[in-house]
Amino acid sequence: MSNTSNIQLKSHSLANDPNKVYQKLSKNHKFEKLPKAKSYASSDKLRVVCVSDIFNNTVRLSDTVPKGDVLIINGNFSHDSKWTDIVRFNNTLRDCPPKHKIFVAGNTDLCFNLDNLDLEQANKCNRDEIRKQLHLLGLQHVSQYFTELIYLQDMGVEICGIKFYGTPWVSAVENAAFHYPRSKIMDKWNQIPRGIDILISHMPPLGHGDFNFSSGHIGDVDLFGTVACRLGPRFHIFGHIREGYVISDFDNKLFISVTQFGKIGSLVIVRRDVNLAEDSTPVYSVKSLLGKDQAEYHFFARHLYESLHLKKQLLFGFALKSFAKSDLELVKKFIQTHMKDISCSEP
Numbered sequence: 001m002s003n004t005s006n007i008q009l010k011s012h013s014l015a016n017d018p019n020k021v022y023q024k025l026s027k028n029h030k031f032e033k034l035p036k037a038k039s040y041a042s043s044d045k046l047r048v049v050c051v052s053d054i055f056n057n058t059v060r061l062s063d064t065v066p067k068g069d070v071l072i073i074n075g076n077f078s079h080d081s082k083w084t085d086i087v088r089f090n091n092t093l094r095d096c097p098p099k100h101k102i103f104v105a106g107n108t109d110l111c112f113n114l115d116n117l118d119l120e121q122a123n124k125c126n127r128d129e130i131r132k133q134l135h136l137l138g139l140q141h142v143s144q145y146f147t148e149l150i151y152l153q154d155m156g157v158e159i160c161g162i163k164f165y166g167t168p169w170v171s172a173v174e175n176a177a178f179h180y181p182r183s184k185i186m187d188k189w190n191q192i193p194r195g196i197d198i199l200i201s202h203m204p205p206l207g208h209g210d211f212n213f214s215s216g217h218i219g220d221v222d223l224f225g226t227v228a229c230r231l232g233p234r235f236h237i238f239g240h241i242r243e244g245y246v247i248s249d250f251d252n253k254l255f256i257s258v259t260q261f262g263k264i265g266s267l268v269i270v271r272r273d274v275n276l277a278e279d280s281t282p283v284y285s286v287k288s289l290l291g292k293d294q295a296e297y298h299f300f301a302r303h304l305y306e307s308l309h310l311k312k313q314l315l316f317g318f319a320l321k322s323f324a325k326s327d328l329e330l331v332k333k334f335i336q337t338h339m340k341d342i343s344c345s346e347p
Contacts, residue, residue, distance in 0.1 A: 046069050046070070046159075046160050046162065047067070047068035047069055047070070047098075048068060048069065048070040048071075048072060048162075048198075049065055049068040049070070049071050049072070049098055050071075050072040050073075050074065050237050051065070051071075051072070051073055051074070052073065052074035052075060052076065052106070052202070052238070052239025052240070053074075053075070053076040053106065053239050053240065054073065054076065054077050054078070054089075055076060055077075055078060055079055055108075056077075056078045056079060056085060056088070061092055061096065062092045062095040062096055065096045065097060065098065067097045067098070068097065068098040069098055069099055069100060069159070069160065070098055070099075070100045070101075070102060070159055070162075070164075071096055071097075071098035071100070071101045071102070072102045072103075072104075072164075072198075072200055072237060073101070073102070073103045073104070074104055074106065074200060074201070074202050074237060074238055074239035074240075075103075075104055075105050075106020075107070075108075075109055075168065075202035075239055075240070076106035076107065076108045076109060076202070076239065076240075077089045077103075077106075077109060078108065078109075079108060080108070080110070080124050080125055080126075081108060081109050081110045081111040081112075081125045081177075082111075082125055082126050082129070082130070083111075083126065083129050083130050083133050085111075086111060086130070086142060086145060089146075090145060090146050090147065090148070090149075093146065093147075093148035093149060094147070094148055096148075100150060100159050101148050101149050101150060102149075102150045102152060102157070102164060102166065102200065103146075103149050103150070103151050103152070103166075104152050104153075104166035104167065104168050104200045104201065104202055105153065105168035105177055105178060105202065106168070106170075106176075106177070106202040106239065106240065107170045107173045107175075107176035107177055107178075107179075107202065107240065108176075108177065109168075109177045110122075110124060110125040110127075110177045111125050111130055111142045112141075112142055112143065112151070112153070112168070112177060112178075113177045113178055114127050114130060114131065114142070117177075118175075120175070121175065121177075130142065152164070152165065152166025152167075152200065153166065153167075153168055153178075154166075154167050154168075154188070154191060154192075156193070156196060162197050162198060163195065163196045163197045163198070164196070164197070164198045164200060165192060165193065165196040165198070165199055165200065165233075166200040166201070167188065167189075167191075167192060167199075167200070167201050168201070168202055169185060169188045169201075169203060170202055170203045170240070171185045171203060171220050172203065172218040172219075172220070172240070182220065182221065182222070185220060185222055185223070186222040186226070189222055189223055189226040190226070192226065192231060194230065194231055194232070196231065196233050197233055197234055197235065198233060198234070198235045198236075198237060199227060199231060199233045199235070199236045199237070200237050200238070201223065201236070201237075201238045202238060202239055202240050203219070203220050203223060203238060203240060204218075204219040204220070204223075204238045204239075204240055204241055205219050205220055205223040205224035205227055205236065205238070206219035206220060206221045206223070206224040207219060207224060218241070219241075
């Protein structure tokens with residue numbers, strides 16, 4: 001996938017202060033929940049299912065992923081990405097219905113960047129054990145172990161005429177597997193080629209699905225600028241912020257956060273002349289975003305973690321572990337509003 005332009009953007013002068021930038025830009029932001037669809041995707045359309053931040057809940061993933069042509073996983077397949085987690089994840093992918101499976105690494109996916117870990121990260125994922133297992137298998141990189149995965153690290157792939165591009169870089173978490181500081185990360189975003197249909201990142205852009213309780217808006221300023229001003233993909237799919245599940249639009253571009261407390265976000269992309277089994281899942285719909293010759297686009301969300309125990313584990317096991325006690329009441333109100341079947345207690 002070659003770059004169609006040499007256009008480069010400069011980093012925003014306030015790239016290190018996303019909340020301040022958001023305040024300035026918020027008047028022009030549109031956060032619109034899409035209307036409920038009146039129809040369902042049919043068999044001549046390409047269906048892309050998206051999920052992020054699985055964190056070892058692989059059983060629920062394989063049981064819940066709907067039928068589709070492409071499964072996109074936006075990172076964080078486990079907490080520690082140890083060898084046992086890698087093996088489990090690979091086995092799970094075999095049971096997931098979509099034929100094509102795309103993965104972009106998240107902040108906890110240390111195993112995909114073994115050569116650039118500090119000592120703490122190396123110990124967390126047990127780097128020596130991973131390297132030992134890869135050596136025994138004659139493999140150079142952990143991505144080669146996955147038999148059912150298209151691994152995208154600053155690269156793209158075309159499936160059924162749709163151009164996907166994946167990038168793992170994160171500016172909000174310093175100990176991320178692929179971290180780059182906000183003041184310099186534009187160097188990474190400028191490598192993304194134009195002419196892509198779907199951009200996949202773990203990092204959210206500023207103002208779209210990027211709000212968390214402890215820090216406010218943490219989305220990347222220059223990522224939003226790159227998508228809005230240079231790239232112009234029809235879809236930007238991302239994860240990371242579990243409070244930030246949203247489908248929003250800006251200048252005819254749809255931003256889709258596919259991670260939420262206990263839910264899986266799914267996206268249906270419609271393209272003609274593609275054979276796909278029927279799935280009567282309720283959807284949201286927006287018409288003709290790729291041109292007049294295209295059909296509709298559909299979006300829907302469904303529960304991933306149906307078990308109350310798993311929901312509690314998800315919420316209090318890691319999603320809230322860094323919160324100050326002073327924030328707990330705010331967190332409780334959020335959970336009580338959006339997950340009334342969960343009783344709140346201190347983690």
